[in-house]
Amino acid sequence: MKAIMVMFDSLNREMLEPYGCEWIKTPNFDRLRQESVTFDSNYVASMPCMPARRDLHTGRYNFQHRSWGPIEPFDDSMPELLKNNGIYTHLTTDHKHYWEDGGATYHNRYSSFELHRGQEGDNWKVLPELIEATHQCLIGNSQRNYYDEVNRKFLDSEEKMPQAQTFKSGLDFIDANHKEDNWFLQIETFDPHEPFFSQEIYKKAFEHNYDGTLGDWPPYYPITNETSKDIEHMRYEYAALITMCDFYLGKVLDKMDEYNLWEDTLLIVNTDHGFLLGEHDWWSKSIMPVYEEIAHTPLFIYDPISKIKKERRHQLTQIIDLPVTLLDFFNIKKPKDMQGVSLLSTIANNSPTRKHVLFGYHNAHTNITDGEWVYMRAPREGTEFYEYTLMPTHMSSRFQPSEMINLTLQEPFKFTKNLPTMKIKANIGLTDPINFGSKLFNIKNDPKQQHEILDSSQETEMANAMIKLMKENDCPPERLTRFGFPQEGTISQSLIEKQRKEEVQVRIPEALKSKKWERGAVNIYCDIIRYLPEEHVSTVTNILISSVSNKELITVQEMFTWIDTVFPPEQSPMMKYIAVLSSRFH
Template structure:
């Protein structure tokens, strides 16, 4: 691994101190946009072929229960790069500028102060589409476009580096499914159509169950541009799923260019590589497209971590991870940076290094949402066995699912007496989390959580 000295922080410059040499790994962070956890062939999905993402999984550790911090690009990415939940810092929606008070402690700035060469290529979206050059600790390699993004990243990795580097590669796809649903041209080129008999089938949870939160249907009715699929036929949904998986394959091919240079330069030996997505897509489950809703397809995302030397290659881990705040904490951990005060992310570094599926981690993770261009707020709390969902209004706004038996979320246990104790425990967990993260209640005598 590259060696770098302990550092002394000052307000104007980075000054190395000559004592106490440390070995710090390079870190490459590859993040796609709107890719659900199941949209990879390495997890057994035969409707999509992702040989390059699969190469990362074969070389690394795959987390099966990783969740986005918020199922919307801006809030999710804000969480990744600030270490805060997006709502507590006023970044619950897209296109909201980051508060000036946070700029000095964003991840790139901390990494730069720790001695890393920090480079950013592709989508930023906190809040501008492209990250401004020399701000937030990063030098810009490439703007927000998938055209030429992999090539710019490859050129960076081809160079000799005298310091450990932190490279972020932010792809836009498979986000182009949004343009497809709206009947628009795809920004990076249209895709060839498969014949109808090659379209994938409908998911087993295609139908919405009768005790699903009714506010989801209400949100669909408010925003036709975001949800033009309300009156899709089953074949419309099959075509949608086919194009979505083709977009995943398209971005997989671009990721392959980066994996190839990692191979050619043998960067595996001294580099941590993290692959994830900012959130998923409904992909027709519960007849839902896009994000915002707290369905599993929307909030459960890929997370693959490869260690230097491909240690623990091919392992799977079931522990719960928040790929926003926990990602921030983990990168700080690898870079030997103390986690700034007031942050609650839990590093997954020790999990990856032990690869012990029985290792204790954290009891729950929480995903929060404000619907894109909508009015509904919601929270999902995932424990090892159950998932508790709460929206701030509407009929059946509470959901409880057994994720071992019902990953498709088709039986709402919150209505059943036998699960009353489980429901109360998950309410208590969410109440604890809301207090910690200063979630504003409706008013003092009306709490968001029932009872």
């Protein structure tokens, strides 16, 4: 038996024909639909890129315990388990995060791997302008990505592009080894992750007149001054890259046909998360709540044992199910710490999976869905949370000594193989997710999540399901406190209602509680003071109190005026950028 996984990054299901898209033609994804089972209720788990891949290796939720980081010493790794049980595993990828600090332990779990350079701002090629920009200290201090600009000069034809190289090496592996048995091939491309860089052949179907300033790299920002033309342009750039992904997927399907791999080869096509291109007035991911466009993802599986095709499954599934499915396919017992379920019986017999799934970022909301309701539970004001790790690295850097100076050792969790971990105070990030508050949506009636629902009974039901899953994940005790949950038992409806009323009021400075506040203004105040030394908070708050003494309503615009007053000119633009992000609460 053999298995192939084709994994994309940032693939929005709503841009694929099998999920109802009519304006982007994806004939090979539709061909895949005809040859496999299409999953309609597949959700992310840990967000974003490498946290999702840790879930893919370990088969369990990781976002309750740490953010972006490597495979830990105590982690079970699916490809390593396959390798150790006589299954050859090979990874071919252009996903640049594998060779950064925070991903450096993943690819070494495979029997072999090929890494293809040049995606995004990969520190790959060098030209004089890059050296000069370094001399001028411009790298990382401007909106230009100098590495990406240099890389593109070496990617001047399709066959040189990282996605093309990644698929070519995967196809070469199939050509060389299709007669062999017991192997797993993971073909993983960074596309259609931004930047939406593609060759002209893929842009022809989306030709349009555009004279704006956006290229092919959307910002991580709310829609502000961008026009409908800007949004249309960026969607066309994304669509062009989707069609490139579709083309190379077709090459894998061609190999399945050529060698009749349908007889003995499991095929999985998946992604880590989706992407926003103007929906909810947002670009990208990571800052806003995890809306359906990000959380609800495509998944296709062909199982050569049941040979079921052209069918759909509506059971709740997640990326944590894929390692368990692969282990099951190769008749390898899943480790006790894996929380995922094998999908082979769901494919064959339409058997159930679970009632709820959790998903989210370590530093943001914890989210839950039952397939009809989505509940986004916001953290509580003033609560701390921690990174639990033996591998203290961020995405592309080590933890700084200042972060680790007060670390303590945490008693082992159930899944850490009797190992204690470091307990390191975590950072919230650029803006506080508390700004958005908790949210409840009925996605059956409102799939675009345009209308929040206030239903304390339903919210209580979802909150208690969340508590149950968090505890099953051996959630750190302070995570329960962070989300306003009791350490023991369930949460009552009356407490849910009380917490809802406190969401905004508790964040207003005591001297200004008699004033009416725009929600965005509260968010700006709370975020800005996070960046100030503690001894300066009372001073700048007193300046605010004085400036609004004659106002009945404190508005977002008045908070921008306050920023100009309390920050020097060189700091004001950055603080206003944070304020723009903070003022959004939907």
